[in-house]
Amino acid sequence: MPLPTVAIVGRPNVGKSTLFNRLVGKKLALVDDRPGVTRDRREGEAELFGLEFRIIDTAGYEDEDPQTLPGRMRKQTEAAVREADVALFLFDSREGITSLDEEIGRWLRVSKTPVVVVGNKAEARSGQAGVLDAYRLGLGDPVAISAEHGEGIAGLFEALLPLLEREGADEPEIEDEEPDSGAPLKLAIIGRPNAGKSTLVNRMVGEERLITGPEAGITRDSISIDWEWQGRPVKIVDTAGLRKRSKVTDKLEKLSSADARRAIDMAEVVVLLLDATRGLEAQDLRIAEQVIDEGRALLIAINKWDVAENASSLFNGVKAALEEGLAQIKGIPVLTVSAKTGKGIDQLIGAAFEVREQWSRRIGTGELNRWFEAAIETNPPPAPGGKRIKLRYITQVKSRPPSFVVFGTRVSELPESYRRYLLNSMRRELGLGPVPLRMTLRSPKNPFDQSR
Structure with a gap:
């Protein structure tokens, strides 16, 4: 599904290109104090707290003859607005609404494109009067920002989100964020040296694709292999054994370890392979912890299960150690396999597909906020110093891993224990399972609130 489109419009020299650069995260558009630097439409891919969209920087809107250069530039701007899903009408809040701003406002009011009015250069409340002046445009509540300093971007996100959410956002999945049914599962096999990673991969693919042996550290490069399991494509990456960093002194081993860590970054699901003869x-x-920090779905597989001693005690011991050592995620799946005999491999790959589905999940806005209200009612946020922390609403900004933004007041004082409560409740009540979750707390800035 193509990204939604946002066009930045406004008269010359109000900071359109500066905002464009801010949203794309690169200095793609030329910026200068002189007006009229931008002439053609410039496009880029923007991301705002996980909200992705195509952004168009347009030329300054001027009231000139259509045959002149400024007039032809205006035609480009008008075309960009017609094609866009949302128009950001940028004005200079320090100067207030000018006659040309009023003309642009009249044009935008009759267009079919939704408009968000944005007062730029409002750093340190310098443009508060100009922002208030924008109400007379009749285009809704203005958003105060400073494109140069990055202030007010949370407020811009709040204004754009309901306009850019695709139809069907209340459905459990969104097609462009779900893995394509035909896309291969990206599966990385990691672990300490000599845990049997290459032997396991060879057993999976049914051939001696990788060199194996009793010596630790045979694998140096991360090797990618295309495979098919029960008609479903899988891209397996075998990696070098990861030792404690302080023990890695050889340059080649350092490069191999770095390559293995890059494989984790590229994976969807990571299998941490343990040696049953050595335990956890x-x-x-x-x-x-590194896999979780990178936001990847994690499975634990205990290899050499065919030769494990006191198997039941070993399994329970590994589960208990994980519960204690990985407090941020409870219930990570632990499976047993034998690379030598192939036992347990089907269960392992099946679990990998299942956990990828959870890792890719998109929760509908309605369902998410119904859970949020119930969770807060069941266990209200604390009131440090007798002052309430008010949590207003939550939205999912992306998946893979599922990432959320919670908006409220005084959220900087919310204890980490309450944040963990929300995450654990979300996993339990919304079926997200033991996958990494991201939760950002935001307190939108209100330029008119004198109490802040």
Whole structure:
């Protein structure tokens, strides 16, 4: 599904290109104090707290003859607005609404494109009067920002979100964020040296694709192999063994470790392979923490299960150590496999597809906020110093991993324990399972609130 489109419009020299650069995260558009630097439409891909859209920087709107250069530039701007899903009408809040701004406002009022009025250069309340003046345009509540300093961007996000959410956003999945049914599962196999990673991959693909042996550290490069499991494509990446960083002194091993960590970054699901003859060690927990920190779905597989001693005790011990050592995510799946015999591989791959589905999940806005209200009613936020922390609403800004923004007042004082309560409740009540979740707390700035 193509990205929604946002066009920035306004008279010359109000900061359109500066805002464009801010949203795309790069200095793609030329910026100068002189008006009229931008002539053609410039496009880029923007991201705002996970909200992705195509952004168009347009020339300054001027009231000139259509045959002149400014007139032809205006035609480009008008075309950009017609094609856009939303128009950002930018004005200079320090100067207030000028006669040309009023003309642009009249044009935008009769257009079919939704408009968000944005007062730029409002840093340190310098443009408060100009922002208030914008109400007379009749285009709704203005948003005060400073494109140069990045102030007010949360307010811009709040204004854009309901206009850019695609039809069907209340459905559990969004097609462009769900893995394509034909797309391969990106699966990385990681672990300490000699845990049997290459042997497991060979057993999966049914051939001696990778060199194996009793020596630790045979694998140096991360090797990617295309495979098919029960008619479903899988891209398996075998990686070098990861030792404790302080023990890695050889330059080649350092490069191999870095390559393995890059494989984690590129994966959707990561299998941390343990050696049943050695159990769970501190280095395994460190590797697991890195996978979670990178936002990847994690599975634990205990290899060499065919030769494990006291298997039941070993399994329960690993589960208990994970619960204690990985407090941020409870219930990470633990499976048993044998790379030698192939036992447990089907269950492992099936679990990988299942956890990828949870990792890719998009929760509908209505369902999400119904859960949010119930969670707050069941366990209200604390009131440090006798002052309430008010949580207003939540929205999911992306998936893979599921990422959310909570808006409210005094959220900087919300204890980490309450944030964990929300995340654990979300996993339990919304079926997100043991996958990494991201939750950002935002307190939108109100330029008219004198109490802040």
